[in-house]
Amino acid sequence: MKKNMLKTLSPMLNLPTPSSISFMWNFGSLLMICLMNQILTGLFLAFHYKTDINLAFQSIINMNRNVNFGWLIRSFHANGASMFFIMIYIHISRGIYMNSFNFKMTWIIGVMLLLLTMMTAFVGYVLPWGQMSFWGATVITNLLSAIPYLGNSIVIWIWGGFSINNATLTRFFSIHFILPFIIILFTFIHLFFLHVTGSNNPLGINSNFDKITFSPYFLIKDLIGLIMFMWMFLILTLIFPYLLNDHNNFIMANSMITPNHIQPEWYFLFSYSILRAIPNKLGGVIALMSSILILLVLPMLNNKKFLSNKFYPINKIMFWMFIMTFFMLTWIGMQPVEYPFIFTSQIFTMIYFSYFFINFYLMKMWDKLLI
Amino acid sequence: MKFFQAASRWSKNHKFFLTSFGVLAGGGSSLIYALEQSIHASNDAAHVAKQKWNHNGWFDTLDHASVRRGWEVYKNVCAACHSIEYLAYRELVGACLTEDEAKAEAAEQLIDDGPDETGAMFKRPGKLSDLLPKPYPNEEAARYANGGAYPPDLTYITQARIDGENYIFALLTGYMDPPAGVQLAENQHYNPYFPGGAIGMAQALYDEIIEYEDGTPATQSQCAKDVITFLKWCAEPEHDTRKLFAMKAFTVLGVLNLVVWYLHRHYWSVLKTRKILQNPKSLFKK
Numbered sequence A: 001m002k003k004n005m006l007k008t009l010s011p012m013l014n015l016p017t018p019s020s021i022s023f024m025w026n027f028g029s030l031l032m033i034c035l036m037n038q039i040l041t042g043l044f045l046a047f048h049y050k051t052d053i054n055l056a057f058q059s060i061i062n063m064n065r066n067v068n069f070g071w072l073i074r075s076f077h078a079n080g081a082s083m084f085f086i087m088i089y090i091h092i093s094r095g096i097y098m099n100s101f102n103f104k105m106t107w108i109i110g111v112m113l114l115l116l117t118m119m120t121a122f123v124g125y126v127l128p129w130g131q132m133s134f135w136g137a138t139v140i141t142n143l144l145s146a147i148p149y150l151g152n153s154i155v156i157w158i159w160g161g162f163s164i165n166n167a168t169l170t171r172f173f174s175i176h177f178i179l180p181f182i183i184i185l186f187t188f189i190h191l192f193f194l195h196v197t198g199s200n201n202p203l204g205i206n207s208n209f210d211k212i213t214f215s216p217y218f219l220i221k222d223l224i225g226l227i228m229f230m231w232m233f234l235i236l237t238l239i240f241p242y243l244l245n246d247h248n249n250f251i252m253a254n255s256m257i258t259p260n261h262i263q264p265e266w267y268f269l270f271s272y273s274i275l276r277a278i279p280n281k282l283g284g285v286i287a288l289m290s291s292i293l294i295l296l297v298l299p300m301l302n303n304k305k306f307l308s309n310k311f312y313p314i315n316k317i318m319f320w321m322f323i324m325t326f327f328m329l330t331w332i333g334m335q336p337v338e339y340p341f342i343f344t345s346q347i348f349t350m351i352y353f354s355y356f357f358i359n360f361y362l363m364k365m366w367d368k369l370l371i
Numbered sequence B: 001m002k003f004f005q006a007a008s009r010w011s012k013n014h015k016f017f018l019t020s021f022g023v024l025a026g027g028g029s030s031l032i033y034a035l036e037q038s039i040h041a042s043n044d045a046a047h048v049a050k051q052k053w054n055h056n057g058w059f060d061t062l063d064h065a066s067v068r069r070g071w072e073v074y075k076n077v078c079a080a081c082h083s084i085e086y087l088a089y090r091e092l093v094g095a096c097l098t099e100d101e102a103k104a105e106a107a108e109q110l111i112d113d114g115p116d117e118t119g120a121m122f123k124r125p126g127k128l129s130d131l132l133p134k135p136y137p138n139e140e141a142a143r144y145a146n147g148g149a150y151p152p153d154l155t156y157i158t159q160a161r162i163d164g165e166n167y168i169f170a171l172l173t174g175y176m177d178p179p180a181g182v183q184l185a186e187n188q189h190y191n192p193y194f195p196g197g198a199i200g201m202a203q204a205l206y207d208e209i210i211e212y213e214d215g216t217p218a219t220q221s222q223c224a225k226d227v228i229t230f231l232k233w234c235a236e237p238e239h240d241t242r243k244l245f246a247m248k249a250f251t252v253l254g255v256l257n258l259v260v261w262y263l264h265r266h267y268w269s270v271l272k273t274r275k276i277l278q279n280p281k282s283l284f285k286k
Helices: A002-013 A027-048 A056-066 A072-095 A105-127 A131-146 A153-161 A166-197 A217-239 A267-277 A279-303 A313-333 A342-368 B002-006 B012-041 B064-075 B099-109 B139-144 B164-173 B220-235 B239-272 B281-285
Strands: A017-020 A212-214 B110-113 B122-125
Touching: A027 A072, A027 A217, A027 B012, A056 A072, A072 A105, A072 A217, A072 A267, A072 B239, A105 A131, A105 A166, A105 A267, A105 A279, A131 A153, A131 A166, A131 A279, A153 A166, A166 B002, A267 A279, A267 A313, A267 A342, A279 A342, A313 A342, A313 B012, A342 B122, B064 B220, B139 B281, B164 B220
Parallel strands: none
Antiparallel strands: A017 A212, B110 B122
């Protein structure tokens, strides 16, 4: 039995892995753990959740107050979503910095995984049926009405009526339940393409020059990553469980009272800022989608001599400016739509998009300078 | 010290990069701070002072003597208008009342029940499993009785307001005469911490408005502090258990952290100290 198990696990434990990969390569395995956490806690929450606009809010309160450790499971699920996105954003940033987008198929599937995760998180946020769930859903689904000719019909079709209502809630719950399984499928495709080439490394050189077995070296490295993750996760869930919640979501959804500021969860705020920066609905929606899809441009803008940002000092500065732009856009997304925030978001939106192209030309210039 | 020694060995590019990053980070933070201040200045409600709540620390529990006094304030003052619709009497047991006290409190209420064998509804004394009764049968009745204002449910009020406990404390203790030029409608009161300043709720807490069982002087601020601690417990009944879990989890994680870190060093020491030697081809030829 033990022999068979070891035989089965052998390809994984003996996987040839580049010796130089650092802790920045831990986030893939941490994302898998996040996904497992979301699926398991989500399953337990689904046992008690009521998919009805008159009962959904109360069923969440029932979970928190009357179900054994319901508050803990819910805290793991709600804060688990935030941790999921923190890990995703670091994973993507590492990919950009270390040029992991050279593995085109892995990168493309990764971007699709990001879109799927965002969609899952969005429909999941509607389920507690608080004020921000309702109004967030109203604003975001209404964006589809910007599609010429078909927009309004699509919105009504998605709502299942003329406003966000019971039909919307039931279908959002179904979608929220099924999407994680599609994410698992895409994760395996992501891993398949990754293992066709093997992992990238911090130097960006051919990884085959120096490889060691996955176990025990990277098994133990991943364990350290897991423990660091657990520190963050448990501090968030056990000490500050409501830190990232919107106070409006403790009030039951009311279609007759609009909150002062409607804003999505923190992980969508950078895109939300970009949406609000464009004074045209269709233009805003296109910019919003582009803020994610522009990641697909990276493999095409990759014609440089060295294969990692490590060897491009100016591009390093550009990268950190890009990260700061992301934080600024996130913060602006929380602010009311008025001066100076509209103007500031427009400036940072331009910086956000121009990074991808200026970065490319600066690398070319640096190459010319050296060679 | 080691850091500064290492810094002296950095290349020019390295120093330039880190300096630029520092300047950018500092500039960005200053910009955020300046913009954040500008938005606060344009808000019409007065700034809320931060209070030092007993339960704010990472491992601090709620002050249960305060929760008990807060229950007295709620029952005698707030319950006339505000409901706590998701709280059951059984939840009070062990948090601020004994089981016998909670049973007695529940039994004071008449709860609608039924139908009986004749099909009629009837009233019976409350039990531990009953939820706290609401002061009004519905929102319309509440608005009618309060000049159009709707007293919100208080179960989650500390989480449903920005700056929760601090805001409610400022609101409860912040009533004053309206400044010159401010006109209030009938049944409205002036409170600078409420957005717009005009609030339907009259000042509810005064010095000595109730007498505490434990003899604590019932000043206005004491009553406000106690009722807010009680409401914090209502919104987060798991508060103390949660922090106890945190202490246990952090202890286990701390030990695991040390073990895994040691194992990491142990396994990687061989690789980290290896020397890679490239033999010229000529050597092989010999």
